[in-house]
Amino acid sequence: MKLLDMSYGRSSYQVTLHSSPLFEAALGIAAATYDEIHPTLEKPREHWLAMIDALPPDVQTELYDAQRHHTWKTLLQLLHARPFPDLDAFLSYLEGLPGQQLRLEALPYLGREREDARYLASTGNRLAVAELLQACAGHKFFPAYISHVSEVDANELRRHLITLFRGWYSIHVRPQETELDSLLQRDCDQKRAMQQKLSPEALVEWATGGKYEPEPSVARVLLVPHTLYRPWTIQADAPDTKVFYYPVADENMAEQVDPYQPPHLLVQACKALGDEHRLRIVKHLAERAHSLQELAVRMDMAKSTLHHHLSMLRSARLIEMDASKYQLRRTHVDQLSLFLSEYLDKDCSR
Structure with missing residues (x-):
């Protein structure tokens, strides 16, 4: 075959960094409800059990529901909607979402080719739900999660998310909110300082420890630092965006940062x-x-x-x-x- 290549060539992606204690809360809920991963985390299993025991009974009930239905995923996807300055702003956004829009925000992104099905599924279209389920049949938890989001009453889902998130944040984030925000921001600032000196691919590899080559459907990579899921990097998808929740660098974890501490x-x-x-x-x-x-x-x-x-x-x-x-x-x-x-x-x- 003779090929005359007149294309522009492979383009890279744009990297955006965003830190917030809100993400830390959602990832904390995700980690606490993922028993299988506890032996691989920096914090021992006893730490996670103690965090669960510290929650009020009504919040514990919602946490167990989140473990069964994987609704921590809904919280993370809602946090991608826009930068929220604080807990009240996020909960206000959640309270004001119409039911169909809440379902749409909750349903996972499965590629451009299934965006119409995702929208129809959010309206209750059973054929569209079936299409999404078939597309992710081999995924670890997406089928159960999609089925739950499609069937649960939107107001009940909203109540569950608000009770769970407010309760977890109040107990496990609020007492250290200022210090945590500073730590996460410090890591973002470290990465931003290198953003003009590294290619987007090199920056992502440095932050996450893994390579991510450009994809035609991905225009942006969102990097979100975390402390609770260390040493894991968690990867997720959003429209036109690849999301990496990456572990804060070791040198940024200390409460008092030593400026002479090498990376x-x-x-x-x-x-x-x-x-x-x-x-x-x-x-x-x-x-x-x-x-x-x-x-x-x-x-x-x-x-x-x-x-x-x-x-x-x-x-x-x-x-x-x-x-x-x-x-x-x-x-x-x-x-x-x-x-x-x-x-x-x-x-x-x-």
């Missing part, structure tokens, strides 16, 4: 590269990708020892696996000098 990833990278063997591995991978066996031969090293070195390099995000081979994350390596310069040039006089 955690910079420390990891320096440690990983501060060894002759690991530098040799990086050099080999700069030439081409290698399997474990190929590296063991070229390094004349036992696989168990080699695996230890590779693990350190992976933890520092300097290398990655592609199928069965290790390859260098060249973009991240090239950015180390930038991160070091940012740290050295940071004003510590205040």
Whole structure:
């Protein structure tokens, strides 16, 4: 086939950062109701049980309903509607939403091709609901969630969300609201300071720890920092937007930030590269990708020892696996000098 390419080329996405204790509350509810993930979170299971026990009985009832029907998803999607300055503004918005609009905001975005079905489903159209259910049949919780949102009385859903969110926020966010807002904002400011120096893809990778290549249907990436779901990054979809709730960087978690504290990833990278063997591995991978066996031969090293070195390099995000081979994350390596310069040039006089 002969092809004359007259297209503009692949465009990137725009990155927006937004922090708010409101997101922290919704993600806290999500984490508290997700028993399976508790062993992987920084906070132990006992912490989450204590948070649930601290809630008033009526709020606990709503939390268990949220666990059964996954309505924490509704809260997150409603928070995407606009930037809300505080809890009262968000609850006022929720109280004023017409029933059909509330359902529409609650139903998950499943791609442009199903936006008509999503709208019709919000009006009670059973065929449209069936189409959405079929489209996400393999998803972990979407089918049950869509069925519930489509069937529950809109006023009952509204009452449930308001009682749950107000109760959780009052107990677990309000007492530390000022400090939490400052912490989340500090992390956003750190990312914004690098926004003019990194490509959108590099910024997303730095914040989330994972790559996200541009998609034709996605014009914007929304980055939202969180503390409760650490170390996980949660990915979600909205119209024309990919959402990443990413963990606040380690250096921004302390109540009193030490201006001389280097970024955690910079420390990891320096440690990983501060060894002759690991530098040799990086050099080999700069030439081409290698399997474990190929590296063991070229390094004349036992696989168990080699695996230890590779693990350190992976933890520092300097290398990655592609199928069965290790390859260098060249973009991240090239950015180390930038991160070091940012740290050295940071004003510590205040």
